[in-house]
Amino acid sequence: MSEVVIAGPDPEGLGEALEAEGASVSHADGTATRPDLEDAGIVDADVFVVTDAGLATSVPIAVDSNPDIRIVMYTRDSVPEFVKGQAGHIIDPAILDPETVAEELV
Template sequence: MKAILCGPDENGLADALEAEGVELTHIDGVVTRPSLEDAGVVDAELVVLTDVAEATAIPLAKELNPDVRVVVYAEQSLPEFAKGQADLAVDPKLLDASVVADELV
């Protein structure tokens, strides 16, 4: 499985996904259309967003790859415009990164 992690990784989700055999690309910083394209969103099966301040990445990812699953792994709530486009939202306080990675794979 190919996945893109957008945002900081304070909860160790990248390591957990890689431990599950996921081929992971990390975008740290501002998520833009070119950065998603460079990270391989067109071929990715999963985009994980850890910073809701970068919620514009959700419609961008869906526009570039309508079949990609978008998961938000963050404590904050998504802005209204992005709520309907995310496939799943998980609070890191509720589920450990290893549990989330296991369920996503």
């Protein structure tokens, strides 16, 4: 079973779609600081999804905590350059619905 941590709001319902595919999903609270990510289980997670580009600074923290984690930016916003090299997938919800993304991630 895939373990997924989501940072940011989830208006498209990606978390629900991931759970429907069998993933275990947790949410990092607040601004997704290191303690927020650790509380959400980032150390043991397989995938880290960021739904708000404003939380992009959480990506290096996630990678530092778990070097094998797969990073997914699922946002309509522009992704900062410093994250593009770490993100395995940058997806606009207007292009791919949450069910399709969940199917591919799990």
